[in-house]
Amino acid sequence: MRFTSEQRFDDGVLERRFTLGEIPGVLWTPASAPAPLILMGHPGGLDRMYPRLAARARHAAAAGYAAATIELPGAGDRPRSAVAEQARADLRRALEAGEPVSDEIVDRLVLPLVDQAVPEWRTALDALLALPGIRGPVGFSGGVISIGVRLAVVEPRIAAAGLFAGSFVPRSIIEEARAVTIPLLVLLQWDDEGNDRQMALDLFDAFGSKEKTLHANTGGHTGVPAFEGDDANRFFARHLR
Amino acid sequence: MRFTSEQRFDDGVLERRFTLGEIPGVLWTPASAPAPLILMGHPGGLDRMYPRLAARARHAAAAGYAAATIELPGAGDRPRSAVAEQARADLRRALEAGEPVSDEIVDRLVLPLVDQAVPEWRTALDALLALPGIRGPVGFSGGVISIGVRLAVVEPRIAAAGLFAGSFVPRSIIEEARAVTIPLLVLLQWDDEGNDRQMALDLFDAFGSKEKTLHANTGGHTGVPAFEGDDANRFFARHLR
Known part of the structure; x- marks a missing residue:
């Protein structure tokens, strides 16, 4: 892990960009240390997502958490995968034609991504927890929800997850979800255009966790109400101490 | 409205029992005044429900709200209705036999109750808002959810509702819900045995409110997590000011 730049915000939060091998990432740390870490998921495209990720990270930092993403x-700028590009084009075509999105397209779109991303996030976790001022237990927050599910199953250092049900979910991931036992807060935008509401409800139902909470709100994919940020902080406060 | 007894708790909350004509009720007021009022719904049987109602009321009072119920x-001790008793027996029989509960039973069980209760709650609201130290806007919190739906439609003084989806809902009430426009927080126990999960989700979908949030938690009817009490207070804090 190599830090490439840093800036400190007025609120005392230190933002550091880093690379982990060829993978770029960002780490936000609060003034208080040691801070429990929240891994922040997103749909890909750090530069495009940066304003929303930085806002989420600083909101979490205000509550005492470090936050990081890759x-x-x-x-x-990471190399494209021909399989993923084809799946994305097929998904777009189905949505534009108003056709149902087939399981086969969802599998091609999501499963290779999960298979590749999850080991990378675990490697990032190794590097992040080796830094001074950052400690476990670790939370995962956001999407791609299938990545969050797999991480919750295979990564014992993740103690709680706030998952954003904002993307299509392969049926095999719904099956994997039965093995998840950590506390969960699942966020669903009720009118999300890039999602399947019933699939999200099936996924919530499948989770094996004894403590799981679903928060569904009116509005589309990007319309998550601001108060959900506070709810997420309170959820992590209950489980990352 | 006639007060019949009062006691003051250690936390400064004043509890007064009252009768409104033949209808008994309880009012809890915080030390601070004037306080916005939350009407607390319940499934019937004030004495049986008292411990839970008093706990909810004092939790709300700690956040500055008056709370009342009838x-x-x-x-x-109120006179039984032969129609309701018959419907309740039919419901019990269906549940014990593991049969689906028919729309016809649900209608007989809930609709006459809503028709009679809603005018009573509105009369109680008149009397409560005439007391010194209590003010609008008013919230409704709890169940029977069909009573909450009808109140939200017909009673303009109710500005926000935290509804407990813990009872069967007639299809005509789901239609009425389309006319609800106030902010809503709907609480659903995911594994509630005395409920129909899909019906609760259909009801949530039907509400016409621009701001509506569903909180679903694992567990049965009486297993609502304690943190939902704080969430409800924060919901009312956003809307009853």
């Missing part, structure tokens, strides 16, 4: 495979 | 028609 670029997804095939996104930003 | 007995439902046909419950507690």
